[in-house]
Amino acid sequence: MTIDYSIVIPVYNEEKNIEDLHSKILKAMSSINSTFEVIYVDDGSYDKGMDVLLSISKNNPDVKVVQFAKNFGQTAAISAGAKHSRGDIIILIDCDLQNDPDDIPRLIEKIKEGYDLVSGWRKKRKDPWFTRRLPSVIANFLISFVTRVKLHDFGCTLKAYRRGIFEGISLYGEMHRLMPVYASWRGARITELIVKHNPRTAGRSKYGIGRTFKVLLDLFAIMFFGSYSTKPIYFFGGFGIFMTVCSVISGIVVLVEKYYLPDAPAHRNPLLLLAVFLFLIGFQMVMMGLLAEILMRTYFEVQDKPTYVIKSKVNF
Numbered sequence: 001m002t003i004d005y006s007i008v009i010p011v012y013n014e015e016k017n018i019e020d021l022h023s024k025i026l027k028a029m030s031s032i033n034s035t036f037e038v039i040y041v042d043d044g045s046y047d048k049g050m051d052v053l054l055s056i057s058k059n060n061p062d063v064k065v066v067q068f069a070k071n072f073g074q075t076a077a078i079s080a081g082a083k084h085s086r087g088d089i090i091i092l093i094d095c096d097l098q099n100d101p102d103d104i105p106r107l108i109e110k111i112k113e114g115y116d117l118v119s120g121w122r123k124k125r126k127d128p129w130f131t132r133r134l135p136s137v138i139a140n141f142l143i144s145f146v147t148r149v150k151l152h153d154f155g156c157t158l159k160a161y162r163r164g165i166f167e168g169i170s171l172y173g174e175m176h177r178l179m180p181v182y183a184s185w186r187g188a189r190i191t192e193l194i195v196k197h198n199p200r201t202a203g204r205s206k207y208g209i210g211r212t213f214k215v216l217l218d219l220f221a222i223m224f225f226g227s228y229s230t231k232p233i234y235f236f237g238g239f240g241i242f243m244t245v246c247s248v249i250s251g252i253v254v255l256v257e258k259y260y261l262p263d264a265p266a267h268r269n270p271l272l273l274l275a276v277f278l279f280l281i282g283f284q285m286v287m288m289g290l291l292a293e294i295l296m297r298t299y300f301e302v303q304d305k306p307t308y309v310i311k312s313k314v315n316f
């Protein structure tokens, strides 16, 4: 049995925010006449958050809780929440009230226009400039430039996705931020919507500047996987064949000089060394391509493996 909307919320030490957020979500959703569920994923919190979650999910089958055995990170929490959801549309939102639940009906309106992914854009972002907004502007520019997916705010959690987008995608590291890239590669229609943003009033931010570098490394990894993953031997093998051809040319030059030039013994010709070097490197490159093929196939075949461990589940 499916329902219309699943609201998925990663929670890590947000005891002071959960109740407030929950009542705002209920209020926002009461304005639309549809079925929905709210899935909280407790990402190994060590505050009283889990008690709050148990009390709001008690006697309410549409509020579900997945509790992780330890902190596996926001991306793992999102991926577990999506996997346990039933909604045709999955809406992600942060637990800290920096995103405004009143924007959820607006995202839904946009999805109904036929889009597969509606991305929130925190145009007036209420975070520190130097450690957050500046790195984010640079990262968003780079991601757009490299992937050609034009969005202003990849990092905004508040986004609505058609269910299909999550199917067949495994998320690692900080990769939930790059979902629009995967989605667009698979032909999704994507649009952007300006959303409200508030400063954090309770609890602390869980991230520092280090996250920007992780996101950039993830970008590098998915670009490689996106363009060469299915055929790494073309990437390495291309170099390999080029080197081998250079080696053969160099070897022919050595032989020609030896037999047709007076006084040009092959063993004193530096081109002989070059020919041997290039041949070895070329051969190794092709072999590396084969190894990469094996790795890549393993990678794709084990994709079902989850990146988290679940301790308990409520209302499933």
Ligand code: UDP
Binding pocket: 009, 010, 011, 012, 013, 014, 043, 071, 072, 073, 074, 077, 093, 094, 095, 096, 098, 204, 205, 206, 207
């Ligand atoms: N979060 C999580 N696991 C983590 C870190 C964060 O589930 O390891 C959740 C956190 O509770 C919040 C959301 O992810 O709901 C965004 O975190 P935060 O507000 O700290 O990030 P920021 O808004 O500062 O980028």
Ligand code: MG
Binding pocket: 094, 096, 098, 200, 205
């Ligand atoms: Mg926040």
